[in-house]
Amino acid sequence: MFDSKVIGMIIEGIRDTLYMTLGSTFIGYALGLPLGILLYVTSDKGLRPNKVIYGIGDFICNIIRSIPFLILLILLIPFTRLIVGKSYGSTATIVPLVICAAPYIARVVESSLKEVDSGVIEAAKAMGASNIQIIFKVLLVEAKTSLFTGFTITTGLLLGYSAMSGTVGGGGLGDIAVRYGYYRWQTDIMIVTVALLIIIFQIIQNLGTFVAGRIDHRKR
Amino acid sequence: MSEIEIKNLTKIFEIKGHTVKALDDITLSIEKGDIFGIIGMSGAGKSTLVRSVNFLEKPTFGSVYIDDTDLSTLSERELRKKRREIGMIFQNFNLLEQKNVLDNICFPLEIAGTKKKDARVRAKELLKTVNLEDKEKAYPSQLSGGQKQRVAIARALATNPSILLCDEATSALDPQTTDSILKLLKEINETLGITIVIITHQMSVVTQVCKHVAIIDNGQLAETGAVDEIFESPSSDAAKELISGKEISFTPLKSLDTKRKIRIVFKENSAYEPVISNMILKFKTPVNILKADTRNVGGTARGEMILALPEDKEVSEEIINYLKENGLAVADYEGEA
Numbered sequence: 001m002f003d004s005k006v007i008g009m010i011i012e013g014i015r016d017t018l019y020m021t022l023g024s025t026f027i028g029y030a031l032g033l034p035l036g037i038l039l040y041v042t043s044d045k046g047l048r049p050n051k052v053i054y055g056i057g058d059f060i061c062n063i064i065r066s067i068p069f070l071i072l073l074i075l076l077i078p079f080t081r082l083i084v085g086k087s088y089g090s091t092a093t094i095v096p097l098v099i100c101a102a103p104y105i106a107r108v109v110e111s112s113l114k115e116v117d118s119g120v121i122e123a124a125k126a127m128g129a130s131n132i133q134i135i136f137k138v139l140l141v142e143a144k145t146s147l148f149t150g151f152t153i154t155t156g157l158l159l160g161y162s163a164m165s166g167t168v169g170g171g172g173l174g175d176i177a178v179r180y181g182y183y184r185w186q187t188d189i190m191i192v193t194v195a196l197l198i199i200i201f202q203i204i205q206n207l208g209t210f211v212a213g214r215i216d217h218r219k220r
Numbered sequence: 221m222s223e224i225e226i227k228n229l230t231k232i233f234e235i236k237g238h239t240v241k242a243l244d245d246i247t248l249s250i251e252k253g254d255i256f257g258i259i260g261m262s263g264a265g266k267s268t269l270v271r272s273v274n275f276l277e278k279p280t281f282g283s284v285y286i287d288d289t290d291l292s293t294l295s296e297r298e299l300r301k302k303r304r305e306i307g308m309i310f311q312n313f314n315l316l317e318q319k320n321v322l323d324n325i326c327f328p329l330e331i332a333g334t335k336k337k338d339a340r341v342r343a344k345e346l347l348k349t350v351n352l353e354d355k356e357k358a359y360p361s362q363l364s365g366g367q368k369q370r371v372a373i374a375r376a377l378a379t380n381p382s383i384l385l386c387d388e389a390t391s392a393l394d395p396q397t398t399d400s401i402l403k404l405l406k407e408i409n410e411t412l413g414i415t416i417v418i419i420t421h422q423m424s425v426v427t428q429v430c431k432h433v434a435i436i437d438n439g440q441l442a443e444t445g446a447v448d449e450i451f452e453s454p455s456s457d458a459a460k461e462l463i464s465g466k467e468i469s470f471t472p473l474k475s476l477d478t479k480r481k482i483r484i485v486f487k488e489n490s491a492y493e494p495v496i497s498n499m500i501l502k503f504k505t506p507v508n509i510l511k512a513d514t515r516n517v518g519g520t521a522r523g524e525m526i527l528a529l530p531e532d533k534e535v536s537e538e539i540i541n542y543l544k545e546n547g548l549a550v551a552d553y554e555g556e557a
């Protein structure tokens with residue numbers, strides 16, 4: 001059953017899964033981090049409250065987050081085709097993953113920034129810091145542990161979603177699990193892929209927790 | 221003109237449709253090199269007042285002048301530059317938890333665009349000033365409250381400000397640590413000539429280090445002047461309340477049968493003479509001592525006593541005159557002793 005062909009396929013699956021997960025996490029952060037900062041800054045207790053901008057950002061985040069990922073995957077097929085040129089395969093899967101992740105990341109970032117003590121921000125203002133300096137030198141620095149924890153949670157979430165995209169030919173371990181385990185009744189292959197997903201998830205989570213603990217100077 | 225001039229300052233907050241007048245027509249001037257206390261009960265508006273000095277709170281009406289500059293005429297950029305001349309420390313220290321002591325002190329310099337190397341040299345100097353040379357690599361979570369406030373003071377001094385604002389800076393500290401922080405502030409005031417504004421609800425903080433004081437009650441300026449004068453003869457109810465440490469009761473019906481009560485304050489020289497003993501010997505009438513206390517006012521010990529006078533009005537008047545002749549501050553006291 002586990003001949004070199006299957007093993008090769010599983011290794012390829014691991015590679016694709018990591019590619020989709022990490023790729024969508026990083027591109028997701030490229031969009032979600034600035035959006036999260038924007039939400040924080042324009043919220044009514046932010047550095048520069050703006051009801052209109054906050055309202056629009058808030059609305060977009062809520063809309064996308066309320067669509068189930070599987071539906072989003074299908075809805076976005078034309079858009080994916082426009083960007084990547086095809087609608088299947090691991091690179092194509094990154095598109096809906098990013099669209100799904102960005103508003104989620106924005107929310108995670110917003111809530112991390114909200115945890116920063118308002119007194120510290122006030123102190124920075126009293127020192128003559130500008131809003132840009134407060135964002136980059138106070139907020140992002142003081143919230144780094146929480147931001148990193150959010151990053152770990154997001155990566156784990158996208159690992160799960162990348163597996164889900166297997167149902168529509170997305171590639172990776174989820175794709176293998178569905179094709180062999182579900183359509184071909186090869187339970188052993190499914191169990192192996194699920195076990196691999198669990199191991200990858202554990203590594204991400206534990207590494208994240210470890211690093212978050214190392215960079216945190218708040219308690220010792 | 222004084223270094224800080226507050227003119228007809230009124231601040232109105234709008235909270236869910238309600239308007240709250242936090243400050244009502246406050247006019248104050250604070251001289252260069254002074255240690256100026258602003259005291260009031262919590263909610264009196266003193267924190268809003270101190271935040272108006274560096275325009276963290278912009279006044280609804282009125283103006284604030286720092287060295288003859290009207291802060292409301294400054295652009296955002298100019299205002300940020302001006303704030304570098306006004307250091308500030310807080311009740312909760314507000315240090316950056318993810319930066320070590322040295323980087324915390326360098327922080328205002330980093331914001332001002334000082335070179336990192338120069339900033340470090342300056343930060344190390346300041347660590348010496350606040351006696352924390354051995355803690356430069358420590359993080360705030362590893363420090364005690366008093367040490368954190370010392371770091372905050374060093375940080376506030378980094379940009380060489382001419383004014384230091386202290387917002388309840390000792391309220392989270394125990395009495396011994398409070399004393400050491402107040403001593404440090406006094407030292408800074410003397411050696412660097414920085415004008416210090418201290419916001420507090422503790423009379424002991426004011427009497428210990430302040431030269432002048434303003435008493436804020438319900439958003440209004442109740443009384444202002446030199447600390448020793450106000451301590452000797454407070455004229456406003458708010459001042460009396462803060463000095464006696466309890467609420468003055470206005471129930472004359474209950475105390476109709478009680479004798480006249482006076483509060484006397486011993487000045488420096490009168491503390492050497494047995495004034496009360498001499499008085500009793502002279503008038504051959506006993507007086508009831510209801511309360512006696514000594515306090516540190518600006519470095520000198522001040523005795524304070526509440527006396528119940530004899531019922532005979534003539535004798536009472538004579539006693540009061542006798543005490544006044546002996547250089548004591550005498551005032552009627554209406555509260556429960």
